[in-house]
Amino acid sequence: MVTAQRLPASLTPLDAALAAMLRELAPVEPIELPPGEALRCIAAEMPALRTYPPHDVAICDGWAMRAHDLVGASSYAPLPLAERPVWVAAGAAMPDGTDCVVDADAVDMSGPLAQVLAEAVPGQGVRRAGSDIAIGRVVMPAGEPLLPRDLLLARAAGLELLHVRRPRLRIVNICNGGLSAQLIADTAQLAGAEIVCIEAAPDMAAIAGALDADGCDLIVTIGGTGVGHTDATVNALASRGTLIAYGIALQPGRTAAVGRIDATPVIALPGAPDQAFAAWWAIARPVLDRLSGRRPRKTLALPLERKIASGVGIAEVVLLTRQQSSWSVLAIADLSLDAIARAEGLLIVPGGTEGFAAGTVVDVYMLRE
Structure with a gap:
């Protein structure tokens, strides 16, 4: 029996x-997962990323030119060009020898020679190589959860597999x-x-x-x-x-x-x-x-809006929500489903204490990271 x-x-x-x-x-032990399966997994040691973009790219549609060649150009003093400029689309690699993108209406193509009607500065309309991801950057330090924005970096850098703990x-x-x-x-x-x-x-x-x-x-x-x-x-x-x-x-x-x-x-x-x-x-x-292998979970230290009374010998779970610059108590020990759904933070009152006085600054685990 x-x-x-x-x-x-x-x-x-x-x-x-x-x-x-x-x-x-x-x-x-770490495993390797493609970015599509690694969301919320905890990062293990990640390889350093390569530079992105790998070369200068246009961030808008327009004419690729060299800013130094456009000094003095204006609608009152159009600057004729010996050669027809190269048109680039947003995201395209910048042609060799160019360092800016000029708007379509800043170049007059109606005559036998193209004429520029405005000056430009180096880097105008251009995303420099390495400006999104610098060489040596890692997707995420080990011990942190991989979020959508981290996977954006991984995909941009061409990583097919990520080292994670799951x-x-x-x-x-x-x-x-x-x-x-x-x-x-x-x-x-x-x-x-x-x-x-x-x-x-x-x-x-x-x-x-x-x-x-x-x-x-x-x-x-x-x-x-x-x-x-x-x-x-x-x-x-x-x-x-x-x-x-x-x-x-x-x-x-x-x-x-x-x-x-x-x-x-x-x-x-x-x-x-x-x-x-x-x-x-x-x-x-x-x-x-x-x-x-997760790093210590994030907490938020704020003063308590009111006293928390707790019985000695029993650890009690407290649910809280933020009210301006303090923690407001939703529930102590008796946790309704509504309180669980609304709570922004969780505090465990140790069994060796009688609680915390109003105004006491407490570190609260964040439930809505």
Whole structure:
């Protein structure tokens, strides 16, 4: 007979559980992906780019000329040209010996000789070689997510493959946790992970069978972490690998669990959306960031608009939004779906504090990067 899941008498401090999960955890090996597949992946060491554009190009349609030859030209004193100028289209390479583009109406082509009706300056209508991408520039420093503007550089420079880290994440949805599972999958995909989602019945054998560590770098389960009659995720994890902690001093999310199957970290999130969201940001996201080799996540330091009261011994998740030059609290520990959707920042109040006084400057993780 299988023993029912029961929370331990004392909860594991959040920082202790997270430290255990991060211990000896190294970033995954880099892979090569084409730019079309690398969006949001975390950059590994990138090669230096070549100069772009590789030569001077016209940035507008017009006549390619040499500015020095046009000194003194005006509509009152047209300057005849010995040779017909070369017409260039925007984006075309500038002909040798030219350094400016003159507008069409600045050259009179009606007579036997072309006549210039205006002066020009060197570089007028021209994009210089290397002005978009200087030699030695990298697409993105290692540890940063690749955004559309970074891929623009890569494509302009002709890079067909990019060096990135993309952890493979297996999400196991258990027992009606579809809403939470989709939230976590979407969030993880934005963090640059490769996602595989599977379903498992709320049965210990079915869950244990789904906890397959082959071909993945992180396993996240959704649901089945409580103490109900059908909750069996924690027991299934213990049967397949090592259960490090069950019952985390985190609100919401105290029924979360962490463990390993061989060297693969496993994080069991509660099924309710607010609890899954909180435990993801408090535990799973730092683990995924370590696997990605991501640099420390950006924070924004602003004073609190009002006091945050917190119980000692439990880390509490706070959602905030910016109001002018301060942080305004949307929700503390009890996180509605509306608050999750509206939040711009997330703060985890450590379990060893009673909160923060109004006006205290706090570093808040940005949810809308």
